[in-house]
Amino acid sequence: MKKSVTLKDIARETGVHVSTVSRALDPIGQKMLTASVIEKVRACALRMGYRKNNLAFGLKTNRTMTIGVIIPDLTNTLFPLIVRGIESVLEARGYASIIVNTDNNADRKAKLLDVLLERGVDGIIDAAADISDPKMIEVFEQGLPIVTVNRAIKGTSIPSIINDDTAGIQLLLKFLVEKGHRKIAHVAGPQFLTTGRTRLQVFENTLKDLNLTLLSDLVEITSRFDEDEGLRATEVLLEKKLEFTALVCANDRLAIGALEALKKHGLKCPDDISVTGFNNLPYLRMAMPGLTTINIQKFNVGRASAELILRSIDDPDAVIPSCTILPVQLIERGSVKPPAPAKH
């Protein structure tokens, strides 16, 4: 590896002191220098192919210009979009990000958090927040800027950028009821995630508000937001032999599993049972029948979280909203239609 050019090299070459070189290359430091010196130094730096050593900079200034990004799993198509949103802000501001995947495993997350801290990240964006996360809270309280995105941590003032889960479930239920559905089941998400918890609570409350009977037997809670669990939970519901004409799934991946379960049991969607998802994942448009779902902000929650974290880095005393909720929309596709006339 060829040795790289340092400030000292440029100082020797131009005949000025390294601190002058440092200033000439720094927009702020430039203000106290002669134009001719600045020009000379910058030309020399360019000629010699100088590149700032970020390690030395960071060691000195105690800022690495790096943000840690914690996500559950990059292969879940929701997260790359959030990451791109984050990146769109960070890159423009000269920050880089270190992305780690927790696979929704708390032990792994704790270890990866240590990795990020060792690397001296200036802040952390956590897209893998559990409803309770003492270690994260501890780090936050020691003064490291943290923002959660898509999910929140309960019982803390760590700011979160989330989507309107409440409005989403309400939109879905209202839509189903308008179509004539009265017996609606729910494949709920994990209750240790705010998304899963909130969506279930809103499901229950909204049914009550709409004066629909809520059968606790028509709710099955999953342990992961994935297709396998969607399939399993739907089969559990079907095997109870209770009638329902619509199935609200806590997210799209659960809904995909639900569709498989229906097929397996010889039922058709939407003819026999209507199904809805949540998130509006890309690539799912082409799944048949098109999945009625809630579109959430993905790129934008990422962007907002990055803006927030930079704000709290720039100004540690800034007043940061503890929760920012972005709006969602209902996406109507083929998986919902009015229920068939009652069989009995």
Place this chain on the structure above:
Amino acid sequence: MKKSVTLKDIARETGVHVSTVSRALDPIGQKMLTASVIEKVRACALRMGYRKNNLAFGLKTNRTMTIGVIIPDLTNTLFPLIVRGIESVLEARGYASIIVNTDNNADRKAKLLDVLLERGVDGIIDAAADISDPKMIEVFEQGLPIVTVNRAIKGTSIPSIINDDTAGIQLLLKFLVEKGHRKIAHVAGPQFLTTGRTRLQVFENTLKDLNLTLLSDLVEITSRFDEDEGLRATEVLLEKKLEFTALVCANDRLAIGALEALKKHGLKCPDDISVTGFNNLPYLRMAMPGLTTINIQKFNVGRASAELILRSIDDPDAVIPSCTILPVQLIERGSVKPPAPAKH
């Protein structure tokens, strides 16, 4: 931000010198210390919550334990899998990665390469290699370890880990011919990427070998590996009014676009035209009709590339294979069936 614990703090606390502390915490340095000192220091470090400062370490040793990963676009589901493969190796070895997205834009890539160099990465894994990339070659020749993955750069000894594009296209064509297809069109990928280039060349050569007439009019080259270009190219082919019964698309995303184009023109797949893809992207299983495609190694090319880059970092004189080709498999799904009897 609470000040963090340094070696100096532990030295003061334990009454030994910082260099002794440094050694006590380093597996290699431990060899020259008394067990009791090691124990005392380690206990103290644990108690005080010491965390090594990677910046200082890197500045001193000129190693950041960081690998730059260049990908075209994280939202393309192929790449997260490759990234997870890379990460599985790096994480275990104490390396972190900085991921950047080029959006297949050469200017952006050059800029991002600078970002990675400024951060002093110990090596670069490039999943966004153009067929020609002078800047990348220059950096490689200055001694920075680089490996390309999934694609290669022509005219350089930068090692690459790729999939067997040749075998893939041959498998597809053989399969189509066995099903009775004789008139086969090709939606080719960008010719500035080795994947696009190789697949087209093999397409042409294989048709020749099989004694099938190759009509250059039955090949349309795209400028991006995406659905829009697949749709456009397929429409161009259809509008030529030349008969063909099968369409080989250079990757799955082009094939998705092709399916849309067929639908738009009132044609059915596979009844009127059989369609094949390449890559076997996840999430595409559920697209209708199931897409016949070539499964490529995704996680494994990532893993292999990470192993290779670490090997060339560990031993700069190691003999590294300049090209490693992983095997592919044909995946049969509903998008191919024998051609309908000729209309004329």
Place this chain on the structure above:
DNA sequence: TTGAAAGCGCTAACAA
């Protein structure tokens, strides 16, 4: 086996 001291490349307070 342990300590002393230098220095990685940079910034910033202070001096001139």
Place this chain on the structure above:
DNA sequence: TTGTTAGCGCTTTCAA
């Protein structure tokens, strides 16, 4: 406006 100096936290050579 520019130079001097110290030091960020760590590793490592040399000396004891």
